[in-house]
Amino acid sequence: MAKLILISMVLLLGVSAPALGDEQEKLTVLAEGNEIPLLNNRFRIDHDVDKITLLFFRRQGSPAVVLVRPDGSKIYATHSLNDDNLQWHDELGYDLIVLNKPMPGPWQVVGQILPDSRIMVIGDISLQVDELPPLLFRGEIIKLTGKVLNDGEQVKIGRFRDVINMQVDFVSTNNNEYSNFGARTEHVANFKDDGRGFDERPGDAIFTGEFRLDFAAGQWRPEIALTTPIIQRKVVQEPVVVKEPPLTYELHEGAKGESHELHITLDEQLLDPQSVLLQGKIFYPNNDEQAFSLPAEQDNTRVITISNYEWGRYSLQIELYGTNSNGREFMAALPDYEFAIARPIEKVEEIAPPVSQGPTELAEQSDQPSAMSNALFYSLVVLGNVFILLAGWAAIRVLVQKKPLLGNINLLFWKKKSAQSDEQETNSSEANSDKNGSKSDKSGEILNLSMSDD
Structure with missing residues (x-):
């Protein structure tokens, strides 16, 4: 059975420990001398203790304490790794130790335990x-x-x-x-x-x-x-x-220039409307904030007036204070209520239609432009097709067949030009022959170019 007692740490300066009454049988603080200077904390564990948990507070960052059994053997924190009867948890400022079947008799703890600290024996927590x-x-x-x-x-x-x-x-x-x-x-x-x-x-x-x-x-x-x-x-x-929160919301959007209104209806079956107070903040689309507070009323409806900043997103933080149906007072930070006003669509002014005319005049005016436009359209289509065909034929004849574009077509001015060209070529050849010693003269006789015997 786990035993538990809280005892003050006594510095061994030759002063006897005070009487502990009935607790003397379970745990005793020894006031006898100790050979270890300044670390002279002793206590006694009774023979009927099956399990004990010790808590030692020491200076921050100091090493874990060391326990000394009544027979003089020492117990270190590392022994807990291989001993099933020992659990040891050491932190920066304390050691928490669990001993199963501890040895009866006087024990001693060695370490930098705080002077104003206490050895705490933990029992049934x-x-x-x-x-x-x-x-x-x-x-x-x-x-x-x-x-x-x-x-x-x-x-x-x-x-x-x-x-x-x-x-x-x-x-x-x-x-x-x-x-x-x-x-x-x-x-x-x-x-x-x-x-x-x-x-x-x-x-x-x-x-x-x-x-x-x-x-x-x-x-x-x-x-x-x-x-x-x-x-x-x-x-x-x-x-x-x-x-869910015992209320419902209903938003009334205001027209341009008018404020919005948020109607809050309280659930009378879950709370007392007369005890309900509401307060919170309104966050506007332009980042402005506005606090509000609604006092208690007999009615179960509350109205929060919200300035109309036209389009954008609005958010409300609401806190509720009241009494529920069981008579218990409570306060709640309700989930944020948000709504958005859509951006208005700009309307373009409509162009006024022309003055209407009589049906007879309108039909005559509409038929004439229509007939003219159709004839012009068909003429352009025909001319375009003819031009495309001629251009394709010319390209094939010149580039593919390697033939002249006009073939054997002889025109009169082409013949005259050809005769003149031939005459000019003949005159040019005769002139060259006379100048260079040609074989014939103007009379057509053959020149004798041999030398005489003389």
Whole structure:
């Protein structure tokens, strides 16, 4: 059976330890001398202790402590690797040690333990957590408190906050009647006993914090776990139902120059309309912001006036404060409401049609241009085809057949030009013959070019 006691560390300066009453039988602080200077912390473990968990706080970054058994043998942190009866977790500022079947008698711890620290013997660690209400709304902000108990008593060692951590999860019940059927586990918060945020006091072993239900509506099972490097505790609560926010929206778009209106209708079956307060911000398309606040009213309808910036996207952040149907006050940061105004389409002015004429005149005027245009069109088509045929024939005759374009066609002016050319060539040849000593003269006689005997 695990035994647990919290005892103050005593520096051995020749001062006797105070009486511990009934706890003297379980654990004893020895006040006798110690040969190790400044590291003279001793305690006694009774013979009926089957399991004990020790927590030592030491200076940040200092080596792990060393345990000395009653027989003088030492236990180091590395021994936990090969010893099933020993678990050892060392961090920068503490050592958490679990001993199974420890040796009875006086023990000693050696290390740079803080002077104002305590040796903490951990027994039955338990966790007390506030019960979550059965009816919750999506977006609701929940404040939760958990207490750490050691053998049924609240832990009073401030440094214990460095060892433990509390986390909150919501697990889907996989009920096919709800929309979260088959959803994954939602991890919503980690609580620390550090006096920050909603935690009231640091080091009092009371974890206080808040979280927002920003996951899907449906049936969920809350699980709150207390975790340490060696010890884990979990509290599983009854399933709760997370509903959609108890209101509906209806947007009335304003005409040009008029404001938009967002009508919010509250669900009287889930909350009391007289207790509902609304506040938030409006974000306009031009990045302007406007805060609003709506007081409680008898009516279940609220109207938010939104300036008309014509086209663009609008967004509203809304917070709701009220009392639900079970009489529980709550606050919720509702999911953002967004809407968009489409950009108007510019209309082009229509051109006025010409003055209509009588049917007879209109028919006559329409027939004449039509007949003329048709005749001109057909004439151009015929001439174009003829030109294409002639051009194709000429190209084939000249380029492919290598024949003259006009063939054997003899024209009169071509014959006259040819005769004149022949006459000019004859005269030119005769002139050349007389000048160079031709064979015949103008009379046609043959010249004798032989030399005489004389």
